[in-house]
Amino acid sequence: MKMRTLAVAAALSVVGAAAFAQDVKVDFDKAANFGNVHTFTAKIGTAWNNPISEKRVLAEIEQSLVEKGWKQAPEGKEDALVVLHGATQVKKTLDTFYSGGYGGYGWRGGWGGGMSTATTPENEYTAGTLVVDIFDAKTKQLMYRGIATDELSDKPEKNAKKLAKASDKLFKDFPPGSTKK
Numbered sequence: 144m145k146m147r148t149l150a151v152a153a154a155l156s157v158v159g160a161a162a163f164a165q166d167v168k169v170d171f172d173k174a175a176n177f178g179n180v181h182t183f184t185a186k187i188g189t190a191w192n193n194p195i196s197e198k199r200v201l202a203e204i205e206q207s208l209v210e211k212g213w214k215q216a217p218e219g220k221e222d223a224l225v226v227l228h229g230a231t232q233v234k235k236t237l238d239t240f241y242s243g244g245y246g247g248y249g250w251r252g253g254w255g256g257g258m259s260t261a262t263t264p265e266n267e268y269t270a271g272t273l274v275v276d277i278f279d280a281k282t283k284q285l286m287y288r289g290i291a292t293d294e295l296s297d298k299p300e301k302n303a304k305k306l307a308k309a310s311d312k313l314f315k316d317f318p319p320g321s322t323k324k
Contacts, residue, residue: 165293165305167312175279175286177318182216183208183223188276191229195299200227200306204275207310211317221280228274231295239263271295271302275313289313 171177185205187197204227205215213223240262270292277287291309296302 165291165309165312167289167291167309169287169289169313171287171319172285173319175284175319177286177320180213180222180279180286180318182214182221183225183277184216184218184221184280185225185227186218187229188226189228189230189274191231191271196302197227197229199303200229200273203306203310207314207317211314223286224278224280226276226278228276230272232270232272233267234270236266236268237263238266269295273306273309287317287319 185201185208187201190197204225208225209215216222242260242262271294272290272292275287275289275291276285278284279286291313293305293309296305
């Protein structure tokens with residue numbers, strides 16, 4: 144009986160952790176000519192009131208673009224303008240844990256056997272969202288948008304690792320059209 148309860152609790156904790164998985168989405172203008180872009184300038188468009196974090200994110204995105212072959216240029220001399228927007232939001236999750244049975248299924252069989260109890264604590268966490276917009280500097284048209292969302296930690300080192308992972312995902316097949324499928 145205890146083994147079954149432990150197995151269910153372990154399975155539910157894995158399901159609960161999946162709710163915090165990093166989510167990264169990218170989109171781009173199929174008509175944009177990324178082959179003509181060689182230089183960029185990056186800046187914060189919407190600050191999230193944490194100058195240290197903003198500086199870290201800006202440096203990470205700039206480094207990712209340099210690794211893709213783009214070069215930084217002074218504002219007004221760039222081919223592309225990269226604008227970063229950040230936001231945080233407190234979110235809640237509900238995780239149900241069962242004890243004494245399996246999800247309301249009693250030991251002797253049948254639902255409502257009276258042997259199972261459920262506890263559903265409410266958990267709060269802070270989710271951070273980073274939006275990376277890349278504009279053609281001449282036409283001011285949006286060429287690329289990447290959005291990354293993840294649970295933020297109270298430990299800066301963990302957030303730096305999550306940022307690096309998000310940056311890798313945001314620019315995996317960048318610039319668009321550079322990899323053959």
